[in-house]
Amino acid sequence: MNERYQSILSLRAIRxxxxxxIREVDLEALLEAARWTGSSKNRQNWSFIVVDDPEQKDRLxxxxxxxxxxxxAPAVICLVREPDGYEFDTGRLAQNIMxxxxxxxxxxxxxxxHRDGLAAEVxxxxxxxxxxxxxxxxxxxxxxxxxxxxxxxxxxxxxHHNRYDG
Numbered sequence: 001m002n003e004r005y006q007s008i009l010s011l012r013a014i015r016x017x018x019x020x021x022i023r024e025v026d027l028e029a030l031l032e033a034a035r036w037t038g039s040s041k042n043r044q045n046w047s048f049i050v051v052d053d054p055e056q057k058d059r060l061x062x063x064x065x066x067x068x069x070x071x072x073a074p075a076v077i078c079l080v081r082e083p084d085g086y087e088f089d090t091g092r093l094a095q096n097i098m099x100x101x102x103x104x105x106x107x108x109x110x111x112x113x114h115r116d117g118l119a120a121e122v123x124x125x126x127x128x129x130x131x132x133x134x135x136x137x138x139x140x141x142x143x144x145x146x147x148x149x150x151x152x153x154x155x156x157x158x159x160h161h162n163r164y165d166g
Contacts, residue, residue, distance in 0.1 A: 007102055014107030015069045017138030021052070022075050026104050030137065033100035034077070037093045045085030046093055049078040049123050049131070056122070060134070063119035069109040073136035076111070078119070083128040090133055097135045107140035 001009075031048060039045065051057055052075040060076065061067035070076045077097060079090050094110050101108040111134045113119040119131045 008099065011098060011102055013069075013098075013109040014140050014144045015072060015109050015136075016141040016144040017069075017073045017107060017136070018141050020074065020139065022106070022138060026106060027075070029104055030097060030100050030106070031077075033103075034093060034097050037089075037096040039089040039092070040086050043084070043089075045082040046090065047080045047082060047129075049080060051076045051078060051123075051134075059122045060113070060119065063113040063115045063122060064111055064134075065114050067111055067113075069136035070111055070134065073109070073138040075138065076134045076136050078113075078123055078131050078134045080123070080125060081130045081132070085130075087132075094133055094135055097137075101135075101137055105139070106137055107144065109136040110134075111136055 027050065031050075034048060035044075051060060057070050057073075057076060060078070061070050064070075079093055081087070081090055098108045098110065113132055113134060116130055116132045119125075120129065123131055125131060
């Protein structure tokens, strides 16, 4: 298997980060990779809000239930779905950010903002925009170590042909 395929198989969410700021060149590269994510009909109905202010990150944490990675990370990229955007495209965007972060030697962790109304308020979103997901990013802390939950279900439990019951 080639290196790119191996990096896809080994990608894990990391919840502990070094306390240092993200280098501007790394952030720019990460956002450029995000910008090039494919989308339905190439509409690119998304935008990003990079949050690195500790107080703003704390306010954003109130919008979700499992948000410690936001507090632990030097920055979080909030994925804003623009009007007529698709959730599927937002998922593609999140995965591209995580893969790009890994390629740049960074760590990432996806976060669901369960109270997206509060997230919209904290982020100052105009009407018609929604932020349900964010990606905590930074450089992995030495203590982050190997993934705790690296196993996967057997493929036979996941694959169905032609019909679920088929």
